[in-house]
Amino acid sequence: MMEWETVIGLEIHAQLATKSKIFSGASTAYGAEPNTQACTIDLGMPGVLPVLNREAVRMAAVFGLAIGAEIARRSVFARKNYFYPDLPKGYQISQYELPIVQKGQLTIDLDEGVSKVIGITRAHLEEDAGKSLHEDFQGLSGIDLNRAGTPLLEIVSEPDLRSAKEAVAYMKKLHQMVVYLGICDGNMQEGSFRCDANVSVRRKGDPKLGTRAEIKNLNSFRFVERAIEFEIERQIDLIEAGGKVVQETRLYDPDKGETRSMRGKEEANDYRYFPDPDLLPLVLDEEFIATTRASLPELPDTKKQRFISQYGLSSYDAGVLTTSRALSDYYEATVAALGGEPKLCANWVMGDLSAFLNKENREITASPVSPVQLAGLLRRIQDQTISGKIAKDVFEALWAGEGETDAIIEKRGLKQITDNSAIEKVIDDVIAANPEQLAQYRAGKDKLFAFFVGQVMKASKGKANPQQVNDLLAEKLKG
Amino acid sequence: MHDKTIAQLSAGLAAGEFSSEELTRSLLERIEQFNPGLNAFITVTDDVALSQARAADERRRQGQAGPLTGVPIAQKDIFCTDGVRTSCGSRMLDRFIAPYNATVVEKLNAAGMVMLGKTNMDEFAMGSSNENSFYGPVRNPWDLDAVPGGSSGGSAAAVAARLTPAATGTDTGGSIRQPAALCGLTGIKPTYGRVSRWGMIAYASSLDQGGPLARSAEDCALLLGAMAGFDPRDSTSVDRPVPDYVAALDRPLTGLKIGLPKEYFGEGLDGAVARAVAAAIAEYRKLGATVLDISLPNTHLAIPAYYVIAPAECSSNLARFDGVRYGHRCDQPKDLLDLYTRSRAEGFGPEVTRRILVGTFALSAGYYDAYYLKAQQIRRLISNDFQQAFAQVDLIAGPTSPTVAFNLGEKVDDPITMYLSDIYTIAVNLAGLPGLSLPVGFVGQRPVGLQLIGHHFAEECLLNAAHRYQQITDWHTRTPPAFA
Numbered sequence: 001m002m003e004w005e006t007v008i009g010l011e012i013h014a015q016l017a018t019k020s021k022i023f024s025g026a027s028t029a030y031g032a033e034p035n036t037q038a039c040t041i042d043l044g045m046p047g048v049l050p051v052l053n054r055e056a057v058r059m060a061a062v063f064g065l066a067i068g069a070e071i072a073r074r075s076v077f078a079r080k081n082y083f084y085p086d087l088p089k090g091y092q093i094s095q096y097e098l099p100i101v102q103k104g105q106l107t108i109d110l111d112e113g114v115s116k117v118i119g120i121t122r123a124h125l126e127e128d129a130g131k132s133l134h135e136d137f138q139g140l141s142g143i144d145l146n147r148a149g150t151p152l153l154e155i156v157s158e159p160d161l162r163s164a165k166e167a168v169a170y171m172k173k174l175h176q177m178v179v180y181l182g183i184c185d186g187n188m189q190e191g192s193f194r195c196d197a198n199v200s201v202r203r204k205g206d207p208k209l210g211t212r213a214e215i216k217n218l219n220s221f222r223f224v225e226r227a228i229e230f231e232i233e234r235q236i237d238l239i240e241a242g243g244k245v246v247q248e249t250r251l252y253d254p255d256k257g258e259t260r261s262m263r264g265k266e267e268a269n270d271y272r273y274f275p276d277p278d279l280l281p282l283v284l285d286e287e288f289i290a291t292t293r294a295s296l297p298e299l300p301d302t303k304k305q306r307f308i309s310q311y312g313l314s315s316y317d318a319g320v321l322t323t324s325r326a327l328s329d330y331y332e333a334t335v336a337a338l339g340g341e342p343k344l345c346a347n348w349v350m351g352d353l354s355a356f357l358n359k360e361n362r363e364i365t366a367s368p369v370s371p372v373q374l375a376g377l378l379r380r381i382q383d384q385t386i387s388g389k390i391a392k393d394v395f396e397a398l399w400a401g402e403g404e405t406d407a408i409i410e411k412r413g414l415k416q417i418t419d420n421s422a423i424e425k426v427i428d429d430v431i432a433a434n435p436e437q438l439a440q441y442r443a444g445k446d447k448l449f450a451f452f453v454g455q456v457m458k459a460s461k462g463k464a465n466p467q468q469v470n471d472l473l474a475e476k477l478k479g
Numbered sequence: 480m481h482d483k484t485i486a487q488l489s490a491g492l493a494a495g496e497f498s499s500e501e502l503t504r505s506l507l508e509r510i511e512q513f514n515p516g517l518n519a520f521i522t523v524t525d526d527v528a529l530s531q532a533r534a535a536d537e538r539r540r541q542g543q544a545g546p547l548t549g550v551p552i553a554q555k556d557i558f559c560t561d562g563v564r565t566s567c568g569s570r571m572l573d574r575f576i577a578p579y580n581a582t583v584v585e586k587l588n589a590a591g592m593v594m595l596g597k598t599n600m601d602e603f604a605m606g607s608s609n610e611n612s613f614y615g616p617v618r619n620p621w622d623l624d625a626v627p628g629g630s631s632g633g634s635a636a637a638v639a640a641r642l643t644p645a646a647t648g649t650d651t652g653g654s655i656r657q658p659a660a661l662c663g664l665t666g667i668k669p670t671y672g673r674v675s676r677w678g679m680i681a682y683a684s685s686l687d688q689g690g691p692l693a694r695s696a697e698d699c700a701l702l703l704g705a706m707a708g709f710d711p712r713d714s715t716s717v718d719r720p721v722p723d724y725v726a727a728l729d730r731p732l733t734g735l736k737i738g739l740p741k742e743y744f745g746e747g748l749d750g751a752v753a754r755a756v757a758a759a760i761a762e763y764r765k766l767g768a769t770v771l772d773i774s775l776p777n778t779h780l781a782i783p784a785y786y787v788i789a790p791a792e793c794s795s796n797l798a799r800f801d802g803v804r805y806g807h808r809c810d811q812p813k814d815l816l817d818l819y820t821r822s823r824a825e826g827f828g829p830e831v832t833r834r835i836l837v838g839t840f841a842l843s844a845g846y847y848d849a850y851y852l853k854a855q856q857i858r859r860l861i862s863n864d865f866q867q868a869f870a871q872v873d874l875i876a877g878p879t880s881p882t883v884a885f886n887l888g889e890k891v892d893d894p895i896t897m898y899l900s901d902i903y904t905i906a907v908n909l910a911g912l913p914g915l916s917l918p919v920g921f922v923g924q925r926p927v928g929l930q931l932i933g934h935h936f937a938e939e940c941l942l943n944a945a946h947r948y949q950q951i952t953d954w955h956t957r958t959p960p961a962f963a
Contacts, residue, residue, distance in 0.1 A: 040579055044799040046572065047559045047581060047678040049713050079795050081842070083819055090798020143803065272842035274851060277685035277792055279714050 003204040006232050007212075008161035008197060010224075012174055014153045014184040015128070015192040016059045022127050022151035023050030023093060030190050034133070034144035042130075042149045044088030049278050052077075056151040057282065059183035060100045060125050061292045063153060066181055066299055067120055069104025071289055077125075077279045081272040086130035086143050094154075096273045099124035100282065101153075106177065107301065108169040113315075118170050119158030126152050147191075153183070159198065159209065164228035168221050171195055180300055180325050194219045199231045200245070210235070211245040215252050215259050227252035231259050303328055311335065311342035320350055326364045330371055337375030344378055352395050369398050376405040390414050390462055417464045420472065423456075426464060427476050430455045441477055452477065480505050481641040482958060485550050485698040488644055492539065492549045499539070499549030503532035503593050506551050510595065510642045513962065518617050519627075519637040521556045522564050523596040531593040538591055547705055548591030553646040555634050556597035557604055558584050558689070559678040567680045568600040568612040568630075571800050571807045571826030581678025582710045583647060583689050590705045595643050599633025602828045603797065604654055604682040606630050607900045610891050611830040618887070619662060620959040622924050625884035628658030628900075634692050635662040640962040645693035645702055649679060651686045652785055653880075653904025656916035659692050660879035660928020663918040665945060665955060666692040667699050670936050671911035672717035674703075675710030681796040683789035684715075686908040695955050696917065696945035700724035703938060719936065727939040728946040733767035735944065736872040742778035743877035743903050755920035755927040756878045759948065763876070766947050771872055775864040780857045781906035782898055787841045787854035788909070793831075794838030800826060833894070862910045869934045874944055877903055879916040879928035907932055915941040918954040926954070 021028055024041035041048045064071045078096035101123035109115050130145035155174065161167045175193055178184035185192050195218045200210035215231060218224045230252075235245050250259040275281075298306070300322050307318035307328070322328045327349070334345045353374065357364060377394055380386045386394060386409060397408045409415055417423055430452060431438055441448040456469050480502055483491065491497055507525055514520050528551065535549035559565045559577035561584075566572045580588065588594075601611040609617040609632025617632040619625040620640035627636040631648030635658035638646050648655040650668035659666030667690045674689045681687060691702035704725065709718040739760065744753060760770055802808035802822030809825055812818035827835070841850035868875060880900050890897040907914040912935060916928040933941045949955050 043804060045559075045578065045805070046565070046567065046575070046680040046799070047577075047676075049677055049715075051712060051714050081795050081798060083798065083801060085801075085803050085815065088799060088804060090801060091795050270844045272795070272839065272844075272847075274791060274795070274842055274847070277683075277715075278681075 004201050004232075004236050005204045005206075006162055006228075007159045007200050007202065007209055008163075008167045008228060009159035010157045010161065010167060010171060011196040011198070012155045012157075012171065013194050013196075014155060014174075014178045016056050016151040016153055016183055017185050018053055018055045018059065018151050020053060021149035022053045022056045022125065024149050026149065028150050030187075032146055034142065034146060036146065038130075038145035038148060042088065042145050044090075050093060050276075052279060052282065053151060056125055057100070057284070058292060059151075059181075060123065060153055061284065061289065062181050062183055062296060063123060063155075063178065064101035064104060065289075065293050065296055066177060067101075067104030067106055069120065069123070070102045071284060072098055072100050072102060073284055074098065075100040075124075075282045077276045077282065078273045079276045082269045084129065085141065086132045086145070086148070088130065088145060088148055092127060092129060093276055093279070094126035095124035098281075100284075106170065106173055108166065108173045109319075110166065110169060116160075116166065118160045121156045121158050123153050123155040126154055128152050153178075164225045164232070167197060167228055168225045171224055172221060176300055176323060181297065182325075188219050191219060195224055197224060197228055197231075199228055199235070201232060201235045201239070211247050213245065213247070213259070214249045216249055216262065218252055223252055223254055226254075226257055227259055230257060234259065297325065311346070313342065313346055317346050317350065321346060324364070330364050330367070333371035334375050334378070337372045338378050338382075341378060341382060344381070345375075348374060348378060348395075352392060356395075356399055368401060369395070373398055373404065380405055380409065384416055384418060384465060385409065386414055386416050387462065387466055390416070414463060417460055418468060420468065423460070423464050423468050423472055424476070426456055426459050427469070427473055430459055431476060438477070449473070449477070481509055482963070483644065484694045485547070485644050485701055486695070488550050489546045489701075493544070499532040499535040499551075499593060500529065502549070503528050503551055503595070506595060506643060510637075513640055513642060516618065516623065517620060517636050517640055517642075518615050519599055519633040519640065519642060520553065520596045521566055521568070521599050521614050521633065524560075524563055524594055527563065528593050528595050531588070535591045535593060545590055546701055547587070549593060550591075550645075551593040551595050551643055552587060552702075553595050553598045553634060553637050553643040554584060555631050555647050555649060556600055557649050557680045558647060559680070560584050560594070560597065563597065565597065565680070566613070567604070568602040568614060569826065569828070569831070570613040573613065573807065575806055577678075579678060582675035582712065583706050584678065586705055586708070587647075587702075592705075598631070598637055598646055601630035601632065601654075602831050603680065603793070604630040604649055604651055604687075605793070605830050605834055607653065607657060607897055608885070608887075608890065609633065609658070610887065611828055613828060616887055619884050619925070620962050621663060621926060622884065623961075624886050625925060626661070626887055628661035628880070628884065630654040631658050631666075631692060635659055635664055635666070638662070638664055638692050638694065639959055641958060645691055645698055647689060647706070648692045649682075649687055649689045650904075650908065650914075651682050651688075651789060652908050653901040655690050655692060656904050656914055656928065656930060657880050657901060659916040660918070660930070661884040661926065663921075663926030663954065663957060663959075664692050664694065665696050665699050665915070665917045665949075666690065667703060667915040667938065667941065668907065668913060669703060669707060669938055670717075670913045671908075672715050673707050673913070673936065673938065675708070675713045675716045677710055677712040681792075683792040684796060685792060686785075686789060688908070696915070696942050696949055697725065697728055699915070700728055700942045700946070703942070707938075717936075722939050724939055724942050727943050730943050730947075731767060732763065732944060732947050735763075735766075735768040735874065737763055737768050737770050738773035738868055738872035738875045739770060740773050740775040740778065740868070740875060740877060742775050747881050747899065747902065748878060749882045749922070751922040752878050752880075752882060752927050755922065756876075756929055759919035759929045760876060762948055762951060763944075766951070768944075773868050773872060773875070775861075775868060775875075775906065777857065777860045777864050778902075778906060781861055781909060782902060784854040784857035784861070785901075785905045785909060786837065786898060787850045788858065790834040790838030791841045791851050791854075792838065794835045794842065797827070797831070797835055802826070830894070858909045861906050865906075865910045865912060865932075865934075873933075873937075873940060875932040877930055879903060879930040883922045883925035883927055903930055911935065913938045913941055915945055917945045917948065918957075919948075919952070920954060
């Protein structure tokens with residue numbers, strides 16, 4: 001059997017998190033009644049003119065600087081001309097020959113600590129179109145132009161990806177990046193981050209690229225993976241059966257798990273791009289670029305390395321804690337409030353806290369337990385007021401809003417018993433109550449040690465200091 | 480009252496000789512009487528006019544009146560007017576009521592001007608004779624067999640016939656200056672970016688510019704002062720203070736250097752027009768100006784370049800008229816393609832259709848470099864010609880149009896000949912320069928226009944030169960006999 005190689009390039013549309021649209025003052029908020037967030041400009045009324053949103057430009061530059069790209073000192077908006085009912089002007093304002101961001105790269109992490117650098121050809125600013133609604137109009141279509149004019153950053157990768165897995169890793173990394181930078185809310189259900197994939201296959205070693213198919217509008221990581229996998233198999237089967245891949249646009253059907261042809265190359269539009277005469281070329285000066293660069297947050301990769309070196313975390317833990325800016329901020333605030341114990345903090349943030357957040361499907365920014373409160377709890381583990389096990393109960397109470405750690409410990413009488421004589425008393429009672437087990441233990445059944453520990457902890461309602469229990473019990477059981 | 484200039488009306492209103500309401504009523508009566516023969520107005524806005532006139536009179540009583548308060552004006556039907564039909568001379572927008580005001584309209588309203596109505600025009604400003612209007616041709620008040628020029632033909636005819644003291648126009652390749660010349664008026668196309676394009680329905684965005692048509696340079700100065708200025712809603716408008724154009728009118732012209740491009744006096748120029756222009760130049764010498772021969776060597780490339788760039792931009796600008804959201808929609812479309820093709824075929828007239836097709840072709844893959852890019856290169860050459868000329872001279876002068884007004888129907892079947900009537904005006908738009916046309920004589924009963932071209936933002940200089948000429952001549956005071 002012949003060996004095949006897959007070549008994938010992704011075009012990702014990230015909706016920029018500006019308050020207003022890219023060329024008008026209308027709101028970009030999602031989910032309003034149809035056509036209530038479309039002003040005369042978004043409706044493409046006669047005589048209206050676009051004015052570029054400064055914030056969209058800043059966000060595009062932030063992205064470019066974060067991926068080490070060149071920021072064009074002069075970029076040009078062009079009109080992409082085509083007719084479609086949800087495209088009010090009959091053209092989309094985009095960037096064509098001179099995009100604002102050129103030649104960047106992103107490093108993706110693959111299995112077993114292998115990483116790979118993926119080239120980003122360009123990223124350009126453009127406006128989104130509206131939406132056609134095909135239901136509930138007695139056979140007619142409705143048009144909702146609320147989304148028309150929403151700012152998009154189209155991020156185009158080099159054809160550097162070699163598998164569906166790499167494509168997903170790249171998309172996830174990019175998703176993390178834009179959310180980290182605060183330029184996109186990353187909400188894939190609402191279409192804030194969506195992907196078109198260009199997929200082709202070639203025989204291993206063949207220097208020439210195969211004919212590609214473009215799969216449109218993939219709005220989840222899972223769909224990207226499945227669609228690409230399906231497409232690779234389809235192309236290989238086709239070629240092996242003596243057929244030829246045709247250059248075309250395909251649509252992924254998530255219900256059937258397959259891609260199907262949307263339109264062929266011969267039906268491809270001639271978009272008649274030309275510079276938009278309503279907008280002057282976008283000129284960015286050195287000062288703007290310097291200011292933007294200075295405003296960049298610490299990027300995920302840098303932060304991960306710092307977490308490893310500064311907090312002594314494992315690569316895995318550092319990776320998890322830096323997946324989002326909010327999570328890493330929470331973690332660092334906890335460490336700061338506690339004044340140390342970074343590993344303990346990491347375990348709790350990644351463990352109980354994350355579990356509770358997941359269970360209630362909450363963002364970390366909406367956590368009912370603040371970093372200071374969590375640190376307060378961890379302090380009581382640290383000074384042995386409570387055990388780690390009891391701490392879990394206290395955490396639950398904190399989450400439920402039952403007050404601060406110390407009050408909860410006090411109210412519930414959870415304070416750890418560290419007084420040797422008190423523990424000895426409990427041990428003596430337990431030994432006295434279990435003469436049979438004692439005899440067996442002394443006869444060499446060492447396993448029963450755990451039974452005694454359990455009985456002591458139970459009798460102390462979990463409050464006895466586990467280490468002291470171990471030590472004292474070992475002593476007493478010897479006889 | 481109807482034969483007074485804005486300056487005179489302003490003085491009359493200030494002196495209480497008549498009220499704005501009286502003035503407005505008398506002009507509305509004239510419109511009622513004469514418009515049927517001229518077809519200068521598409522829509523007459525009696526109610527708006529009278530309520531604005533009363534508001535202006537009230538403002539005057541409160542001592543808040545400015546020089547334009549209570550003075551009537553007509554708006555070219557390319558400017559969006561809130562709540563009033565804005566047709567752009569097209570069936571496509573025959574029933575379109577604009578939901579907002581153009582910046583120009585807003586500014587003139589703010590100055591207290593009274594809108595009499597919306598004037599006829601070539602459909603989407605494409606034409607040089609006003610014969611391309613869905614609402615029918617406009618007649619030239621000087622000779623009813625003649626065209627008024629275009630595309631601001633309705634505006635020019637209305638002012639020439641004394642139905643309004645002034646009107647707005649737009650100029651993409653000569654659409655203010657050529658009708659001003661053909662109707663014996665003064666009209667100025669400002670520097671690109673001087674007047675906001677917000678609310679001015681786009682024909683060719685990189686060339687379009689609004690401006691006034693009036694009886695005198697002084698009136699144009701008053702109006703331009705109110706119309707011009709930076710507008711944050713138009714990214715191509717220039718943030719630069721508006722000078723006091725009226726204050727600059729009386730400056731002496733001593734030492735002013737006027738260049739005569741030899742290319743503007745060659746083949747195709749009517750001999751009688753050339754003589755009238757020469758006589759006007761002689762007047763300028765008397766006023767103290769020095770006259771130099773200059774050359775604009777790429778002049779012959781202006782029309783070919785324009786007829787690539789303007790159609791290319793218009794093919795895209797007019798794509799929004801698709802029958803989906805507003806404007807003409809065909810009956811019973813059977814599918815989306817049918818909705819598009821029939822709505823557009825029915826909504827647009829032949830010249831608009833022609834330019835959309837030409838522009839679509841010029842931008843198509845495989846032709847873009849040969850047409851659009853080449854035209855842009857020519858545009859730079861033409862700009863360079865002017866740059867070099869303005870290193871030697873302060874103003875450039877020549878005929879506005881190669882002939883006086885031609886007869887209705889004379890050129891409709893020959894678009895190329897029609898296009899040549901803008902041969903001296905088009906290069907000015909390509910270079911983004913200000914240009915002014917003023918009346919300097921007649922051939923028979925049809926007026927001749929002199930074009931003055933200035934450097935970027937030299938409107939003051941143009942208006943000053945035109946005004947000084949009008950102090951020693953009386954061409955601009957002549958009224959078409961049938962409308963006296």
